[in-house]
Amino acid sequence: MREKRTWTFFRAGGFDQVRLDSGADLMRLHELDQKLWVALACPTNGLELDPRTLGFIDIDKDGRVRASELISAVAFAGRNLKNPDDLLKGDTTLPLSAINDEAPEGRTLLASARQILTNIGRPDATSISTDDLADPAKIFAETAFNGDGVITEISAADDATRAVVREMIDCIGTDPDRSGKPGVGGEKVATFFAEVEAFAAWQAKGEGDAARVFPLGMEKTAAAAAAVAALRAKVDDYFGRCRLAAFDPRTVQFLNRQEEEYLAVAAKDLTITAEEVAAFPLATVAAGRSLPLSGAVNPAHAAALSALADAAVAPFLGSREALSEAEWIDLCGRLAPYEAWVAEKQGLLVEKLGPARVREIRESGAQAVVTDLIAKDKALEAEATNIENVERLVRYHRDLFQLCTNFVSFRDFYDGGEPATFQCGTLYLDRRACRLCLRVDDPARHATMAVRSGAYLVYVECSRKATNEKMNVVAAFTAGDSDNLMVGRNGVFYDRRGQDWDATITRIIDNPISLRQAFWAPYRKFARMIEEVVAKRAAAANAESEGTMSNLATTVVHADKSKPAEPKKVDVGSVAALGVAVGAIGTFFTAVVGYATGLIGLGVLPTLGAIVGVMMLISLPSVVLAYVKLRKRNLGPILDANGWAVNADAKVNVAFGETLTSVAKLPPGARRESSERYADKGLPWKRVLALVLIVWAGYRWYRGGFDRFLPERAQSKTVLGDFAPKPEPIPVAAPAAPTAAPAAPTAAPAAPAAPLEKK
Numbered sequence: 035m036r037e038k039r040t041w042t043f044f045r046a047g048g049f050d051q052v053r054l055d056s057g058a059d060l061m062r063l064h065e066l067d068q069k070l071w072v073a074l075a076c077p078t079n080g081l082e083l084d085p086r087t088l089g090f091i092d093i094d095k096d097g098r099v100r101a102s103e104l105i106s107a108v109a110f111a112g113r114n115l116k117n118p119d120d121l122l123k124g125d126t127t128l129p130l131s132a133i134n135d136e137a138p139e140g141r142t143l144l145a146s147a148r149q150i151l152t153n154i155g156r157p158d159a160t161s162i163s164t165d166d167l168a169d170p171a172k173i174f175a176e177t178a179f180n181g182d183g184v185i186t187e188i189s190a191a192d193d194a195t196r197a198v199v200r201e202m203i204d205c206i207g208t209d210p211d212r213s214g215k216p217g218v219g220g221e222k223v224a225t226f227f228a229e230v231e232a233f234a235a236w237q238a239k240g241e242g243d244a245a246r247v248f249p250l251g252m253e254k255t256a257a258a259a260a261a262v263a264a265l266r267a268k269v270d271d272y273f274g275r276c277r278l279a280a281f282d283p284r285t286v287q288f289l290n291r292q293e294e295e296y297l298a299v300a301a302k303d304l305t306i307t308a309e310e311v312a313a314f315p316l317a318t319v320a321a322g323r324s325l326p327l328s329g330a331v332n333p334a335h336a337a338a339l340s341a342l343a344d345a346a347v348a349p350f351l352g353s354r355e356a357l358s359e360a361e362w363i364d365l366c367g368r369l370a371p372y373e374a375w376v377a378e379k380q381g382l383l384v385e386k387l388g389p390a391r392v393r394e395i396r397e398s399g400a401q402a403v404v405t406d407l408i409a410k411d412k413a414l415e416a417e418a419t420n421i422e423n424v425e426r427l428v429r430y431h432r433d434l435f436q437l438c439t440n441f442v443s444f445r446d447f448y449d450g451g452e453p454a455t456f457q458c459g460t461l462y463l464d465r466r467a468c469r470l471c472l473r474v475d476d477p478a479r480h481a482t483m484a485v486r487s488g489a490y491l492v493y494v495e496c497s498r499k500a501t502n503e504k505m506n507v508v509a510a511f512t513a514g515d516s517d518n519l520m521v522g523r524n525g526v527f528y529d530r531r532g533q534d535w536d537a538t539i540t541r542i543i544d545n546p547i548s549l550r551q552a553f554w555a556p557y558r559k560f561a562r563m564i565e566e567v568v569a570k571r572a573a574a575a576n577a578e579s580e581g582t583m584s585n586l587a588t589t590v591v592h593a594d595k596s597k598p599a600e601p602k603k604v605d606v607g608s609v610a611a612l613g614v615a616v617g618a619i620g621t622f623f624t625a626v627v628g629y630a631t632g633l634i635g636l637g638v639l640p641t642l643g644a645i646v647g648v649m650m651l652i653s654l655p656s657v658v659l660a661y662v663k664l665r666k667r668n669l670g671p672i673l674d675a676n677g678w679a680v681n682a683d684a685k686v687n688v689a690f691g692e693t694l695t696s697v698a699k700l701p702p703g704a705r706r707e708s709s710e711r712y713a714d715k716g717l718p719w720k721r722v723l724a725l726v727l728i729v730w731a732g733y734r735w736y737r738g739g740f741d742r743f744l745p746e747r748a749q750s751k752t753v754l755g756d757f758a759p760k761p762e763p764i765p766v767a768a769p770a771a772p773t774a775a776p777a778a779p780t781a782a783p784a785a786p787a788a789p790l791e792k793k
Contacts, residue, residue: 039065046448047669048685053445054438057118063442064105072684073441075100077677080473081455082530083437084164087429091437098677104441111430114140121435127163128431143427146420164432167425174213179411181418184209186217189407198400201391202226205383212418220408226384227401233381234396237389246371250349258346259369259376265316265338266366272316272325273359280321289319309334324356444684447669450693453530456673461494461509461537463525464518465698468492470510470669470686471527472676477506477541483675484508484543488667489686490516491543496527496535507537508672511547512691546663549688556652664688 039062043050051072054060068074075098078088091099091107112118116134130147134140151159153173154166167173174180178189190196202218206226211217218226240247248255275289291314299310312334317326327343328336347354350368351361379385384392439445440455447454453469461468474480477493484491490511497504507527511519519542527537669684686694700706734740737759741749751758 041066047444047682047690048687049682051443051445051448054435054442057112057121060108060121060435060438061112061118063108063438066442068101069681071101071442072444072680072682073673073678074681075679076441080458080475080676082453082458083433083455084429087433090426090429099441104437107430107434108438111427111434113137114143114427115431121431124432124435126165126432127161128428129161131160133427142420143424146417147424150421150424162424162428164428167428173421174211179414180212181411181414181416182212183408183412183415184211184217184219185404185407185411186211186213186215188215189217189411194398195400195403195407198395198404201387201395205229205386223404223408229381229383230392230396231381233384233392236378236380237392240375243371247375248372249368254345254349255369255372258349259372261338261342261345262366262369265335265342268316268335269325269362272319273362275315275319276321276323276359279319283321286319286321290315324358325362326356328355448690456676456678458507459527459529461507461525461527463492463523463537464514466511466514467696468509468511468694470512470694471507472672474506474508474676477508480508480675481541481543484672487669487671488545488663489543489672490545490547491672492519492539493541494525494527494537495540496537498533498535505535510672510686511695512667512686513548513695514697515550516544516547549657549661549664553657661688664691667691
């Protein structure tokens, strides 16, 4: 019984993830409970991994790699390598000595690898790389048969067969051959010879009734029919007009077109064939008139009438200058069998070869020869498949471990080293670099699910004008704030190959970014409210001022015509309202000064503590709410919206989020000049702070708070005298009760004092 595997897990993103540290771990991957896998499926596009490698893993070719397909890929690589630990190296080159030649499959792969190296001109090479396999056409360039069931010209052994292959390609089209050359497969070969048979059968049918179908012989009958078909509609139109003229002579002037129509044509520069009158009748219309074949005929159709006379009328009816309606009907009747035969034509795809060549191909036995070539090529399918498996093994040797560490676990994403396969580059915008960037095909569709991630997501449209390339990327901002992020703002995106793209924000999913932003959010919101109110008041005042100036200008212009303005009456209500407003403002400032004075009276530390407490009281709800949301940020919905099947809550907490978005900082050792030439003056904070300290110190001195530190002449009670505030009474404790009798006096009592004299 096989020993049970002991797995090692690491914790990241709030959940346990398996460590894949050896080839043995990969070979036992099928034993790991899939409930412990981070992902169960991923798309084959949009990842920073070779799409061809993912295509090999995607067995059912549905555009997704599933857990079972990844296990199959690991098993294939493991049994065909001597040491599965080689998969952890991720090398682009596979030594031939690393292939397991002890098993039949491995020996076949080794032989195929050597054949590939021989085909590309490196027969003595001891290793094979992805570059050697990058161009399949190069591998099969000089091979007549390569197992794909498609043959090319070089597959044929003689010139006659090669000619047939070229004609098949010309008539039916091509199938891509592994060599990159145009070829034909079994289906197109069958179609070609079926068309040959159909065309030959149709041709034989006409030749079997040649006297009726080809009254002038095949070629002359075809020419006569073509001449008739070219003018059939116009000739029928001409005789139809003549019949109408015979029915009612009044219509003749209308049947021959109006004078105005000729004037419109005559006003232009006419060509020698007079195509401008092509829609006019073939000749002048009259009751019972025959159609002239030359002379006074419509110049636009003169050549076609001449061809009709030579190719059809003369052979059937004899040479003549005009054609009556009865003769026209007779001519069409004689060509009817040929036209019916042509209408039944089959084998149209090979018609261009002509009856003689089609008959030659049919009788040459070429079909059997070409079919044998297809079978011979198909017989090498296993060998060609092994060549494909060599490429599979080389690509697995390079890419398989990287996929496992970004599928079974998200080790690359959480260890802070190499980016994960789903990270497509870095977005630089608003003095930040965002590393969590993913390609998206449809931003609107992606956003419907990604909104559940709880992250601040920015969708940008990236373009490179030099190559006219475009792509859409979603970036997660996990540090800083969102004050300057808005739709339409531009940045630069660097993909994993180092190419730079112009990036423009097209959509934003708003969520908390950081605790710092959450702390200052209430104050910024309050500041914006004040700015909006001030802006509205300023706009209203400006409008009122402009209205006043307009009225004043109107009054000045019409001063001589207008009556003197009556003195304004005092509006008692307005005066009262103004008084109430002034009183309210005074009360507000009195309250503010009172609260400030009370805080200052508490002392430095209590005052600072009170300010901090008020700020925390304002910011704490926003910070707590942001902290809860930031702890719930989840990578899963972002990947699921891209076609992944994430099997865990891949959290992006505050600490990890700060590593995904770096904010601009001065480098260590950098020096900053203290002066800025064009800096805004702004509010002089140093002076304001100094003034506040001076006011506070003066108040404390006034209250006597510094008297115990100052000499008597500098104390408040000495300088201010009666104006100094009375010190607060100091409570005195009651005397304790006597515990023993008082001691006897040691001296005689003093004499009583003399009474005070009255003044």
